[in-house]
Amino acid sequence: MKIIKGIFRVVIILLLLACVGVEAYLHGAFDFFEHLDTVESVAELAEYTGSQLREGKDTYDVYAKNLSEDQVKSVNRHMDGFFGSVETYTVIGKKMDGTLKLRMNLNVSDNLKVWNALISGEGSELLQDKPLTLYQEADRILKTEIRSDMTDFEKEKAIHDYIILNCAFAEGYSASERKETDEVYTAYGALVNKTAVCNGYAEAMYLLLNAAGIECEMVVGTADGSDHAWNIVKLNKEWYQVDVTWDDPTPDQKGYVQYSYYNLTDEQMSESHQWNQDNYPKCTSEKYNYFVYYKQVCKNYKQFVNKVERQIMRNRDKITVLAKDYDKEKYDLSFIMDKHQNVLKASYTVLEMGYGAVLTINITYVH
Numbered sequence: 001m002k003i004i005k006g007i008f009r010v011v012i013i014l015l016l017l018a019c020v021g022v023e024a025y026l027h028g029a030f031d032f033f034e035h036l037d038t039v040e041s042v043a044e045l046a047e048y049t050g051s052q053l054r055e056g057k058d059t060y061d062v063y064a065k066n067l068s069e070d071q072v073k074s075v076n077r078h079m080d081g082f083f084g085s086v087e088t089y090t091v092i093g094k095k096m097d098g099t100l101k102l103r104m105n106l107n108v109s110d111n112l113k114v115w116n117a118l119i120s121g122e123g124s125e126l127l128q129d130k131p132l133t134l135y136q137e138a139d140r141i142l143k144t145e146i147r148s149d150m151t152d153f154e155k156e157k158a159i160h161d162y163i164i165l166n167c168a169f170a171e172g173y174s175a176s177e178r179k180e181t182d183e184v185y186t187a188y189g190a191l192v193n194k195t196a197v198c199n200g201y202a203e204a205m206y207l208l209l210n211a212a213g214i215e216c217e218m219v220v221g222t223a224d225g226s227d228h229a230w231n232i233v234k235l236n237k238e239w240y241q242v243d244v245t246w247d248d249p250t251p252d253q254k255g256y257v258q259y260s261y262y263n264l265t266d267e268q269m270s271e272s273h274q275w276n277q278d279n280y281p282k283c284t285s286e287k288y289n290y291f292v293y294y295k296q297v298c299k300n301y302k303q304f305v306n307k308v309e310r311q312i313m314r315n316r317d318k319i320t321v322l323a324k325d326y327d328k329e330k331y332d333l334s335f336i337m338d339k340h341q342n343v344l345k346a347s348y349t350v351l352e353m354g355y356g357a358v359l360t361i362n363i364t365y366v367h
Contacts (some may be wrong), residue, residue: 036061037063038063039062039063040066040067042074042078043278043279045064053083053085053109054112057108058105059103059105060103061101062101062102063099063100063102072102078220080199081109082187083109083112085107085109087105089103110131113126114131114207117135118139119211134188134192137191138191138211141159141208142208142212146158146212152214153235155214156233163190163201163244164258165257166191166194167195169248185197185203187206187207190204191208201229202229205231205242219241219275222275224272229245230244230261231244232283233263234281240264240285240289242261242263243269246260259320260358263288265284268353268355271353291320291322297322298321298322298324299324300324300325301331305335309335315365317363317365318362319360319363321359322357323359326359331359333348343363343365344365345364346361346362346363346364349362
C-alpha cells in the first residue's frame with residue numbers, strides 16, 4: 001500500500017511539473033521572472049503603444065488580456081498616429097488563460113523628432129530633409145503668428161485661423177486606402193504642402209498648440225459616419241472640442257474662416273461627431289466658445305437685429321452670429337436696407353447646428 005501511495009504521489013508531482021512546463025512554454029520559456037505591463041482592451045493597447053512611440057521605441061513587449069488577434073490588428077484605427085503606428089506584431093507566447101504575449105514592431109514618425117525640437121528645444125541641429133523642413137516652417141509660423149502678450153485663447157485662435165487660411169482640404173482621399181507616402185494625412189502636408197485631410201489638419205493643430213505652450217490632444221473617431229480626426233484643447237483648466245477641418249470651407253474660400261466647431265462641449269460636438277468619450281478628457285464649458293467669448297450669441301430676433309446693426313455701424317462686410325431660436329421666416333434682413341442707406345446689398349448663409357444656427361451675413365456697401 002505504501003508503495004502504491006508513493007507511486008501516486010510521484011505521478012501527481014510529475015503531472016504538476018508537466019503543467020508548469022506547458023505554462024512556462026506558453027508563457028515564454030525563459031521569461032518566468034520577467035515583468036511586463038498588461039493591457040485589457042484595444043483602447044489600452046493603443047494608448048500604451050502611443051506612449052512607447054513618444055519615447056522613440058521601435059519595439060516593445062506587452063501582455064494582452066481578453067484581446068483577440070483581430071482586435072490587436074485593429075490597433076492603428078484607435079490611434080491618432082502622430083508619433084507613428086504599429087507596423088507588425090508577433091504573438092511570442094500565450095498563457096493558459098488566453099492572455100497573449102505580444103511583440104509590437106513600431107514605425108516611429110518623423111513628427112517625433114520635430115516635436116522634440118520644438119517642445120524641448122533640443123535636437124534641431126540634427127534634423128534633415130522633411131523633418132527639418134517641417135521644423136523650420138512650424139518655427140516660422142510660431143514666431144510670426146504668436147506674441148508673448150497673447151492669451152491662450154488668442155494663441156489658439158491665431159493657430160486655428162492660420163491653418164485654415166493657408167491650407168486647402170484635399171479631396172478624393174479615403175482613410176481605408178491610406179498609404180504611408182500620403183503626406184495629406186500629416187502635419188507636413190498641412191503646413192508645408194498647404195493641402196491636407198482631417199488628420200493633417202489635426203496633426204498641425206496638435207503640433208503648433210503644444211509648441212505654443214497650450215495643452216492639446218488629437219481625437220480619433222467618426223463624423224457623419226466616416227473616419228475623422230480633430231482636437232481637444234485645454235484653456236484655463238477646462239477642455240474644449242475644436243475641429244479645424246470642419247471650420248475650413250470647402251471648396252476652399254480664400255480669406256474666409258468659420259467658427260462653427262470652435263471650442264464646443266462634448267454634447268454639442270456629439271451631434272455630428274462620434275468618439276470613445278471614456279478615452280478623452282470631458283469638455284463641458286462654453287466660456288471660450290467663439291460666439292460666447294465675443295458675445296455674438298442671439299437668443300431671439302431682436303438681439304440679432306441689434307448685434308448686426310452694431311457691426312454695420314463699424315462697416316463690417318462679414319458678420320457672424322449664433323442664433324439660438326433661428327427660424328427662416330422670422331430672420332429676414334429687410335431691416336438692413338430700410339435703416340442703412342450706405343448698404344447696397346445684404347445676404348446671409350446659415351449652418352444649422354443642434355445648439356443653434358450660425359448665420360454669416362455678407363454686406364456690400366455703397367462706395
